[in-house]
Amino acid sequence: MADVFLSYAREGLVAAKRVATGLRSHGFSVWFDEHLPAHRAYSEVIEEQLDASAAVLVLWSEAATRSQWVRSEANRARETGRLVQVRLNDCRLPMPFDQIQCADLRDWSGDPHAPGWERALESIAALAKRELEPATPEIAPVRLSPQVGRRAMLVGASAVAATAAAVVGWQVLGKPQQSAEAQLLLQKGMDALQTNDALDPGDRSASLQAIALLTDATRADPQSATAWGGLAMAYASRKRAVAKGERTGLDSRSRAAAKTALDLDRHEPRAVGALLLLDPVYRNWEAAERAARKALQDHPPAPILLFILSDVLGSVGRWTEAAEVSSKFDRSKFLIPGADRKVVINLWASGDLQGADGALQAAVEDWPQHPQIWRIWLAYLTYSGRPLEALQILREGAERPPQLTSDFVATIRATAQALAEQREPRSAIDAGLAYLKVDPSKALPIAQSCAALGDQSAALDILRGYYFSEGEWAALAPRCGDEDRITSPLFEPPMRTLWKQPGFAQLLERIGLMAYSLQSRTTPDYRRAT
Numbered sequence: 001m002a003d004v005f006l007s008y009a010r011e012g013l014v015a016a017k018r019v020a021t022g023l024r025s026h027g028f029s030v031w032f033d034e035h036l037p038a039h040r041a042y043s044e045v046i047e048e049q050l051d052a053s054a055a056v057l058v059l060w061s062e063a064a065t066r067s068q069w070v071r072s073e074a075n076r077a078r079e080t081g082r083l084v085q086v087r088l089n090d091c092r093l094p095m096p097f098d099q100i101q102c103a104d105l106r107d108w109s110g111d112p113h114a115p116g117w118e119r120a121l122e123s124i125a126a127l128a129k130r131e132l133e134p135a136t137p138e139i140a141p142v143r144l145s146p147q148v149g150r151r152a153m154l155v156g157a158s159a160v161a162a163t164a165a166a167v168v169g170w171q172v173l174g175k176p177q178q179s180a181e182a183q184l185l186l187q188k189g190m191d192a193l194q195t196n197d198a199l200d201p202g203d204r205s206a207s208l209q210a211i212a213l214l215t216d217a218t219r220a221d222p223q224s225a226t227a228w229g230g231l232a233m234a235y236a237s238r239k240r241a242v243a244k245g246e247r248t249g250l251d252s253r254s255r256a257a258a259k260t261a262l263d264l265d266r267h268e269p270r271a272v273g274a275l276l277l278l279d280p281v282y283r284n285w286e287a288a289e290r291a292a293r294k295a296l297q298d299h300p301p302a303p304i305l306l307f308i309l310s311d312v313l314g315s316v317g318r319w320t321e322a323a324e325v326s327s328k329f330d331r332s333k334f335l336i337p338g339a340d341r342k343v344v345i346n347l348w349a350s351g352d353l354q355g356a357d358g359a360l361q362a363a364v365e366d367w368p369q370h371p372q373i374w375r376i377w378l379a380y381l382t383y384s385g386r387p388l389e390a391l392q393i394l395r396e397g398a399e400r401p402p403q404l405t406s407d408f409v410a411t412i413r414a415t416a417q418a419l420a421e422q423r424e425p426r427s428a429i430d431a432g433l434a435y436l437k438v439d440p441s442k443a444l445p446i447a448q449s450c451a452a453l454g455d456q457s458a459a460l461d462i463l464r465g466y467y468f469s470e471g472e473w474a475a476l477a478p479r480c481g482d483e484d485r486i487t488s489p490l491f492e493p494p495m496r497t498l499w500k501q502p503g504f505a506q507l508l509e510r511i512g513l514m515a516y517s518l519q520s521r522t523t524p525d526y527r528r529a530t
Contacts, residue, residue: 002028002030002031002052002053003030003054003055004054004055005032005050005053005055005077006020006030007050007057007059008032009067009070011061011369011402012064013368015059016032018108022117023057023121026134031053054082054128055077055082055084055127056073056074056077056082056083056084057120058074058086059086060085060091060097060102061089061091062089062091062402064091065092065093071094078100083097084103084120085097086102087104087105087106087116088106088108103116103119103120105120179221185220185227186217186220186221186227189217189227190210192207192209192234193207193210193214193237207234207238210230210234214227217231218231218257223264224264226261226268226270228264228268228271229258232258233254233273233304235257235274236250236254243480244480244483255278257274259271267299269299269303269304272302273295273302273304273305276288276292277308279291281312282315282486283511283512285316286519286520303330303339306325307329307342310326310346311342313325314488316491316516316522316524317488317490317513317526318522319525322342322346323343323349323352323355329343337363337367340362340373344356345488348493349491349492349493349525350525351525356380356384360377360380364377370401371403374401375404375445379494383448383494387415387416387417387419388420394416405439408435408439408442411432411442414431415428418453419452425455428449428453429455432446432449433458436462443463443465443476444486446462447463447489447495448492448494448495449494451494451497451498456501460498460501460503460504463490464507465477466478467485490504
């Protein structure tokens with residue numbers, strides 16, 4: 001059994017992995033619930049490992065203080081004299097744990113000499129009845145040169161090991177001839193990039209972090225096509241999250257980085273993908289599809305290029321084709337939340353609910369705290385006839401991603417309650433409309449809620465405000481106009497009640513999607529289903 005049992009909330013998974021790597025570098029065996037055997041009961045395995053460990057290290061965070069599992073594990077460790085505590089943020093520890101010594105690991109980035117880390121190591125060594133071993137060179141933290149800057153020190157001890165051993169979403173492994181410094185920067189830059197869904201950016205800080213790290217990676221290894229391609233992708237992703245005045249500069253930087261990458265390797269997939277992402281799809285569907293297909297024809301079928309083509313097809317309602325494209329994703333080599341979200345939507349919208357069930361389960365297991373995964377999880381359950389399951393998840397609020405505000409979650413809950421016949425639909429619709437006045441960025445999800453709850457008029461009014469800056473909802477128009485408008489939600493299942501409405505056909509005609517269908521000689525799936 002393991003020397004150390006890690007107890008944490010899912011929000012702290014990244015920190016748990018960082019701590020586990022640091023402990024292992026000192027020779028401790030570590031267990032945490034990252035890999036549970038499929039044939040064993042969850043609670044059975046947890047209890048077995050918890051009772052057998054020499055020390056129980058509790059990683060306290062805001063989410064952990066609310067987690068009944070973490071409290072239970074911490075209490076059992078306290079009762080048996082095996083409790084070691086660290087604080088990951090400014091959370092207030094629950095009683096009676098606030099009366100017990102707790103090491104400070106707030107903003108800890110893997111520094112092996114941090115006082116809080118050294119204190120935790122000493123306590124664990126004492127409980128394990130062994131001398132504290134020095135960190136092994138194979139997985140010891142990499143010390144960066146001063147010119148790299150402290151912003152690169154994100155994971156410390158785990159970085160080189162991850163670069164050498166892990167298969168990551170953007171298919172990057174450090175070149176053998178790269179320095180440890182270059183490998184670290186490249187890996188952590190790609191990690192930051194993969195947390196940001198380039199096609200639906202929700203974490204603006206991730207793209208900034210990726211730009212900083214990958215810029216340093218190109219300085220550490222100017223001949224790395226991967227680093228330049230990743231930087232091009234980071235700039236392209238960032239462009240979608242900033243004000244219009246900032247976009248020209250980001251566009252130029254992305255194109256310059258892509259050119260350098262392609263000069264080094266003409267098939268570098270991130271560089272090719274970045275160039276595709278720079279041009280908006282809205283009102284340019286035919287050109288976007290043609291460019292995506294040409295990229296796949298001219299280059300190896302890299303997952304990011306399949307991802308982009310799938311997104312274009314979804315934007316015009318061709319879900320069956322989109323699902324066929326996304327079925328070619330190799331999740332062992334392309335493991336990012338945006339791709340998993342896209343697979344779920346494609347399968348769901350194309351009518352393959354069994355496939356969507358499996359894809360959603362895999363996505364939730366891999367990204368339990370990613371806001372986009374969490375939202376598609378709840379939307380899928382709510383609108384595919386399983387609102388009671390969505391409500392059950394909402395009752396377990398401790399695991400909610402912190403990026404989703406409680407007010408927005410309340411609107412999701414109201415919709416699920418109405419569809420589960422626990423609340424009047426009118427009340428849920430009014431709650432959604434009231435929220436929309438506070439947060440105009442949620443125009444499309446609220447329009448879907450109105451449509452699903454039977455208020456087609458309200459849904460169409462919201463859509464006219466979003467697409468044409470008209471009516472009482474004119475303020476919903478995206479700040480950069482057509483550059484930011486998207487159309488795929490129009491063809492997702494929650495909008496089903498709108499598809500036969502004359503107002504929906506008029507909306508598509510004004511947007512230009514009717515003309516697109518005629519010119520491209522294609523038919524969106526919804527017209528076959530209605």
